Amino acid sequence: MNTVQLKQMSMYFPPQGPAVDVDSLWIWLRDIMTLTKTTVLLGARNNPWLNDRSLVETYWAYETNPSRRFNITGVGRRRSAQNHKILVAALKSYFDAAYDQSSDYRDSDIAAMTRATGAMQREAGFLPTDIAAAHFVIIHGGLVSAVPTTFWAIAYVFSDPALLARARQDALAAVTLAPANEENKRRGYKREARILNDRLEVLCPLLVSVLRETQRLVAVGTLHRRVLEDTEISASTDDRTYLLTKGTAIFVPVFPCHRNESVWGSIPDAFRLGRFHKDKYSYKRGAGNESYTLDVAQLPPVSSTQLQRKAYIPFGGGKEMCPGRHLAVAETLGTLVMLVLGFEITRPGGSIFKLPPFAAPKMSAQTARPHQDADMRAQIRRRKGWEDVVWGVKEE
Numbered sequence: 001m002n003t004v005q006l007k008q009m010s011m012y013f014p015p016q017g018p019a020v021d022v023d024s025l026w027i028w029l030r031d032i033m034t035l036t037k038t039t040v041l042l043g044a045r046n047n048p049w050l051n052d053r054s055l056v057e058t059y060w061a062y063e064t065n066p067s068r069r070f071n072i073t074g075v076g077r078r079r080s081a082q083n084h085k086i087l088v089a090a091l092k093s094y095f096d097a098a099y100d101q102s103s104d105y106r107d108s109d110i111a112a113m114t115r116a117t118g119a120m121q122r123e124a125g126f127l128p129t130d131i132a133a134a135h136f137v138i139i140h141g142g143l144v145s146a147v148p149t150t151f152w153a154i155a156y157v158f159s160d161p162a163l164l165a166r167a168r169q170d171a172l173a174a175v176t177l178a179p180a181n182e183e184n185k186r187r188g189y190k191r192e193a194r195i196l197n198d199r200l201e202v203l204c205p206l207l208v209s210v211l212r213e214t215q216r217l218v219a220v221g222t223l224h225r226r227v228l229e230d231t232e233i234s235a236s237t238d239d240r241t242y243l244l245t246k247g248t249a250i251f252v253p254v255f256p257c258h259r260n261e262s263v264w265g266s267i268p269d270a271f272r273l274g275r276f277h278k279d280k281y282s283y284k285r286g287a288g289n290e291s292y293t294l295d296v297a298q299l300p301p302v303s304s305t306q307l308q309r310k311a312y313i314p315f316g317g318g319k320e321m322c323p324g325r326h327l328a329v330a331e332t333l334g335t336l337v338m339l340v341l342g343f344e345i346t347r348p349g350g351s352i353f354k355l356p357p358f359a360a361p362k363m364s365a366q367t368a369r370p371h372q373d374a375d376m377r378a379q380i381r382r383r384k385g386w387e388d389v390v391w392g393v394k395e396e
């Protein structure tokens with residue numbers, strides 16, 4: 001699924017030729033990922049989001065207001081509920097027409113998962129409205145955190161030239177270059193860069209560290225649990241015990257776990273690659289950002305590693321841990337590889353893209369959003385030496 005999505009995303013990136021100016025890097029990426037992820041799941045021919053682009057905005061407007069689970073403001077909830085209705089109605093038309101079971105060769109791009117779940121749900125007597133509502137949850141799960149996480153990883157890298165240079169070195173290991181096929185040659189491309197998608201976590205240790213440090217900082221959500229049996233827990237730091245009584249609702253805020261100085265070392269609010277990338281390397285931040293040099297000596301003592309593992313919960317934990325985490329990691333790493341190697345992202349005019357501040361966190365979101373007033377105008381263009389490249393994925 002991820003392979004298909006990466007190929008599709010590359011088609012929305014600027015082709016050879018002049019740079020493309022976008023009003024907001026966030027909205028640019030958000031829209032591309034929404035169109036490609038829904039297409040991967042539902043197929044291109046009948047994807048409601050592709051056929052009616054206004055649904056992209058409707059989805060993100062739905063997502064921006066408090067979710068129906070958190071009835072914090074009546075107005076937000078009503079607007080959110082209306083948008084939810086529109087999106088589920090669009091999906092209902094898709095499932096009413098049984099497009100998910102289509103045997104037309106033009107629909108062979110529908111995800112096997114969509115076909116299989118649709119068939120199972122019908123067999124179990126689900127009505128198209130229920131099938132649509134269930135598939136909306138899958139689409140929502142796939143977009144709501146993955147899109148902002150990918151956005152922040154891109155923003156951290158492109159707002160820091162020194163980090164970008166290292167990321168480019170790292171990403172080189174993840175592609176093979178071959179002559180373009182005849183069709184692409186006719187379109188003016190000479191080479192095809194194939195991403196070694198299945199091995200990115202091994203081939204690109206620095207990009208993995210970028211993603212981990214990004215997730216440490218942008219995870220602002222709350223995990224929810226209910227105590228099933230009276231349970232006593234104790235803190236490892238003192239001999240106190242706590243009784244969690246059956247039926248109690250527990251909210252675990254991720255933010256303080258990810259920013260505790262005794263776990264993460266000094267200045268836990270700062271993006272420091274060395275917290276995860278433990279080679280001996282001195283790292284100077286680029287123009288416009290705070291300057292510092294980092295090496296292993298600045299990292300928390302090795303004995304903290306166990307504590308860091310326990311404290312690091314961007315995908316939650318235990319039985320409820322995010323089932324989409326491998327897909328999410330693969331898609332962010334693949335997108336980073338393509339963008340850092342093949343493209344320049346700057347502000348219009350060519351100066352360095354500036355990291356936007358976070359919007360105020362909200363209870364229904366696991367991942368920070370950029371502040372709505374931030375200037376995220378950007379210019380995206382092919383990188384010198386990579387103009388003639390068409391992007392693909394190496395399938396093994």
Ligand code: HEM
Nearest residue numbers: 141142145146149223314315316317320321322323324328
């Ligand atoms: C960077 C991207 C993502 C982040 C940060 C993220 C984070 C999370 C978190 C924190 C939870 C709650 C886990 C818990 O309570 O312990 C969760 C649950 C879930 N996630 Fe993700 N997620 C991401 C991507 C995805 C993707 C791509 C999908 C699907 C394609 C997905 C599907 C789900 C589902 C279905 C659940 C509910 C699991 C359950 O209740 O048992 N997520 N996610």
